Amino acid sequence: MMRNWYFRLLFSYFPILVLAFSIIIFLSYIVVNETTRKETKKADGIATGYTIDRVERAVREIEMTILNEAAKNPNFTLYMNRSTDLEVKYAVVRSLRAIMEDNKLIHSVYVYRRADGTILTDYGQSELSSFGDRAFIGQAWNNLEYRGWSPSREYRESEIAQPAAVISMYKRAPLPFGDDGLIVINVDLYEIEKMIGGMTNRQLSFMRVRDAAGQLVYPPDDGDDAAAEGKVLTTARSERLGWTFESGIQAGQLFGWVSVISYVWVAIASLTFAAAIVYLIWITKRNYKPIRLMVNRIQTLQLRNEGTGRELDDLAVIDRALEKLIDQARDYEKEKRESAAIQRRQLFLDLIAGERGRHIGERLSKLNPLPEKERYAVAIARLEQYESFQSDYSPGEQNLMKYALGNVMQELALSEELYAWGEWAAPDRIAFILAADGDAASVKTRLRRTASVARAWMEERLRIPLSFGIGSVVDGWRGLHEAYCAALTAMDHQLSIGRDAVATSDDLPNGAQREMYKYMQLCTECVQKFRLTDETWREKLELLFRQLEADAPRDEDIHSLLRLLLQLLGRELKELSGNLGGHFEGEQAELWRSRFAYAPSLREMKALLLEYLNEIYRTYVAISETKSYKAMIAEMRAYIQENFANPDLSLKHLSDRFQISGKYASYLFKLEYDMKFVDYLVRLRMQHAERLLAYGDDTIQDIALKVGYANSITFGRVFKRTVGVTPSDYRRLKMRPSAPQ
Numbered sequence: 001m002m003r004n005w006y007f008r009l010l011f012s013y014f015p016i017l018v019l020a021f022s023i024i025i026f027l028s029y030i031v032v033n034e035t036t037r038k039e040t041k042k043a044d045g046i047a048t049g050y051t052i053d054r055v056e057r058a059v060r061e062i063e064m065t066i067l068n069e070a071a072k073n074p075n076f077t078l079y080m081n082r083s084t085d086l087e088v089k090y091a092v093v094r095s096l097r098a099i100m101e102d103n104k105l106i107h108s109v110y111v112y113r114r115a116d117g118t119i120l121t122d123y124g125q126s127e128l129s130s131f132g133d134r135a136f137i138g139q140a141w142n143n144l145e146y147r148g149w150s151p152s153r154e155y156r157e158s159e160i161a162q163p164a165a166v167i168s169m170y171k172r173a174p175l176p177f178g179d180d181g182l183i184v185i186n187v188d189l190y191e192i193e194k195m196i197g198g199m200t201n202r203q204l205s206f207m208r209v210r211d212a213a214g215q216l217v218y219p220p221d222d223g224d225d226a227a228a229e230g231k232v233l234t235t236a237r238s239e240r241l242g243w244t245f246e247s248g249i250q251a252g253q254l255f256g257w258v259s260v261i262s263y264v265w266v267a268i269a270s271l272t273f274a275a276a277i278v279y280l281i282w283i284t285k286r287n288y289k290p291i292r293l294m295v296n297r298i299q300t301l302q303l304r305n306e307g308t309g310r311e312l313d314d315l316a317v318i319d320r321a322l323e324k325l326i327d328q329a330r331d332y333e334k335e336k337r338e339s340a341a342i343q344r345r346q347l348f349l350d351l352i353a354g355e356r357g358r359h360i361g362e363r364l365s366k367l368n369p370l371p372e373k374e375r376y377a378v379a380i381a382r383l384e385q386y387e388s389f390q391s392d393y394s395p396g397e398q399n400l401m402k403y404a405l406g407n408v409m410q411e412l413a414l415s416e417e418l419y420a421w422g423e424w425a426a427p428d429r430i431a432f433i434l435a436a437d438g439d440a441a442s443v444k445t446r447l448r449r450t451a452s453v454a455r456a457w458m459e460e461r462l463r464i465p466l467s468f469g470i471g472s473v474v475d476g477w478r479g480l481h482e483a484y485c486a487a488l489t490a491m492d493h494q495l496s497i498g499r500d501a502v503a504t505s506d507d508l509p510n511g512a513q514r515e516m517y518k519y520m521q522l523c524t525e526c527v528q529k530f531r532l533t534d535e536t537w538r539e540k541l542e543l544l545f546r547q548l549e550a551d552a553p554r555d556e557d558i559h560s561l562l563r564l565l566l567q568l569l570g571r572e573l574k575e576l577s578g579n580l581g582g583h584f585e586g587e588q589a590e591l592w593r594s595r596f597a598y599a600p601s602l603r604e605m606k607a608l609l610l611e612y613l614n615e616i617y618r619t620y621v622a623i624s625e626t627k628s629y630k631a632m633i634a635e636m637r638a639y640i641q642e643n644f645a646n647p648d649l650s651l652k653h654l655s656d657r658f659q660i661s662g663k664y665a666s667y668l669f670k671l672e673y674d675m676k677f678v679d680y681l682v683r684l685r686m687q688h689a690e691r692l693l694a695y696g697d698d699t700i701q702d703i704a705l706k707v708g709y710a711n712s713i714t715f716g717r718v719f720k721r722t723v724g725v726t727p728s729d730y731r732r733l734k735m736r737p738s739a740p741q
Helices: 002-072 074-080 086-102 134-142 189-198 223-228 256-306 314-353 358-367 386-392 395-415 440-461 477-492 516-531 537-551 555-573 578-584 587-597 602-624 629-643 651-658 662-673 677-695 700-706 712-723 727-732
Strands: 106-113 118-121 124-127 153-155 164-173 181-188 205-210 216-218 231-238 243-249 375-383 419-426 429-436 466-470 502-504
Touching: 002 086, 002 164, 002 181, 002 189, 002 205, 002 231, 002 243, 002 256, 074 086, 074 106, 086 106, 086 118, 106 164, 134 181, 164 189, 181 189, 189 216, 314 358, 314 419, 314 429, 314 477, 375 440, 375 477, 386 395, 395 419, 395 429, 395 440, 429 440, 429 477, 440 466, 440 502, 466 477, 477 502, 516 537, 516 555, 516 602, 537 555, 537 602, 555 578, 555 587, 555 602, 578 587, 578 602, 587 602, 602 629, 629 651, 629 662, 629 677, 651 662, 662 677, 677 700, 677 712, 677 727, 700 712, 700 727, 712 727
Parallel strands: 466 502
Antiparallel strands: 106 118, 106 181, 118 124, 153 164, 164 181, 205 216, 205 243, 231 243, 375 429, 375 466, 419 429
């Protein structure tokens, strides 16, 4: 049986070898032929394009030379103005001769003066009636708007002169659009043919050129017969001349060298095939020996264990043994992995829960979740907007996102030389134990940087907002419970101490928790000022948030204060009108409350709340005041003061906002403030810009954007017109803002 296996192994390779060899030979030949054809066509296209470019450049150079001479030489203009001075005519003739001598492609150039019907050539002056090219002049004069070159034609200066094949262009004189005559340029087709012929190897390739009328320009004699022997590979058109260029390879020249390569390739392939057969026999014999030994050992074990002498096929023996081995290895790895994951998670929970004892150290040594380092710390990552996260993703997608968060945090921590071990402590919260060397401040800095990068990465790539709480740095695993509690406390103060949604325990305020009564009093005062339409309600709100930033209460307390403020305000205002009630109840109110709940910091919460209260305040003021123009202009003024930095603020914007016409809004401003709306807006913006220039260090461009200008150039021009100096001089001279009016 062993000898049968040897021959089976040996001969099983032959069909594959022969098939692969045949396919390689066939494909190689196809690839070589196809590559040759494509490269030949590509090269032919490049050569044809080069020829067209050369010809177009030549005629363009002729055109520009004559036009420049006609424009710069005053004698042409004098001649067209019916000058009888012989010196003028001689000067024009000399100029035409010089141009023709400088360019051999130019056959002739002549000037036609319509006033007296005279023609001025390089040989002198003649009358139109005796000029041999008068028919072309008549055609040109009837089509003065044509700017291109004519088809090939015959040109002669007199009736007895020999005709010459040329292409012609004419220009109205005096340049550029005069009606006093024409300048006619004739290019010698014979010279063009020589130029094209110098760029074409007629032994290998051919080229046909036809003008717009279909007349053959190149080759000059019997070109079709020569070209018919080859295949046209490239057809291109010159837009300047209106010529069509056809080119290709002469028959018998394209694939001659391919045959030589094919013979060499067949010889090489035959030698390779012979060598492959020899190598196949040798390698089969060499590989057969370990297979025979392996099958013998497997059969010996099977006979011993099963007690049967039943003979099996070699492949069946190997397959049966490998199947058992793989099943056993898979079961073992699965059990080991599940057991290790459970043990690691339980150890993690015991560490952050403060479990102590010798068995903790033994479990750490056995599982080795982290390398032994000088410092340890705990960080907690929380999934913000967890309800949306659950509704937007399926359970499988949620698990994938959580897995990605753990891996991203571990990899980013490793880049900062921090070793992270993370486990999900709650459905929306994952805790990390981190180990590192170095002093506590360095570890805390690296940990904060890792958390910031991880938060930005998750929000940018996966659109999942995160917040982090970072606990204290401890010297050993026994302090991890303390670090975990500090991280939880920092997480609870995210709004007040968090920076870019990362809060650390070091930023927690010292001392006892402040009494909530103080904040409630500020909320009540703010609502009272608001109810009395006292503009100082904004100052009370600002004072409330400054106090919250200084005292850093828990996030839960801040949200409770916000709800209290809105409840007090709603109780005071929502019954006054349906418009006010809509701000406190309904879909829009729920949207605002959702935005407040997801605000990542006190600063953003304050901005949202101020925007919300300003909107309510405007509605409340409009209801409280009478509907006279006084009330309207006061509301418009308040709106302008709040939105003067909007570059789109205009009379149209105000008319749309307050449902009045632009003319009426302008009339109200003129009546109330004795100035136009634009002047009022500019004065308000410039006053604010003066304060920014005097007391801030923003750039001129940033200040321009803050006061409603899209660029610093417009802002600087308006500022100088209003204040008298440029913004940079105002800052350099350390000028002080003028008093608000």
